[in-house]
Ligand code: SF4
Ligand code: SF4
């Protein structure tokens with residue numbers, strides 16, 4: 708079948724604002740959208756810029772907006788977005804990030820937020836038996852959160868992120884939850900100033916857009932709400948209010 712890809716283009720050295728350019732490619736319904744983009748890059752327009760690496764849904768590089776939904780190009784089949792011969796697929800960069808070029812966005816703020824939750828095991832206690840043991844059941848409690856590939860699709864999907872760019876955001880909270888739920892970790896208080904803050908977990912309004920778009924099917928909104936619950940459980944016995952900026 709033939710499909711048309713309407714792709715947002717932007718060259719910071721030449722363009723004042725982004726515009727769309729349409730390319731036509733031959734594609735099988737079972738091809739991935741990434742295959743079509745690579746076809747354009749190789750055979751029609753080498754200047755087309757987008758990120759990709761693994762091509763198998765593992766590295767998180769190629770998240771973009773495809774027909775208005777935040778998805779990985781390598782996990783999107785042509786038949787998912789173009790039902791009939793001659794259909795047009797609209798491709799845009801992730802929202803809520805500074806645009807660099809074409810489908811490339813600057814993810815510096817995303818990485819900074821991720822780092823701010825200290826996404827690593829924190830535990831100063833001595834290791835008793837050579838390693839910190841965990842039962843299979845305890846490990847299963849972090850399976851969901853540990854699946855994040857940092858694709859940033861959830862930041863683009865989140866309406867709160869659009870209104871408040873300072874919001875810590877879903878992936879960073881998932882990264883924090885991955886360690887808060889880890890029985891070996893003792894870093895709750897170390898992460899608290901970032902999580903329990905007006906731009907920490909509290910701006911989330913349970914829109915569930917992050918959960919809907921997550922290519923790893925992480926229960927993002929549930930993890931955010933669990934994190935809010937942990938903070939309330941910490942503050943309440945101390946007679947403290949959560950730091951959501953309302954007091
Ligand atoms: S659930 Fe929270 S983080 Fe997810 S999209 Fe909605 S407001 Fe954003
Ligand atoms: S939570 Fe899901 S959508 Fe968000 S960065 Fe991780 S894998 Fe991507």
Ligand code: FES
Nearest residue numbers: 762764766767781
């Ligand atoms: S290219 Fe790695 S996730 Fe798509």
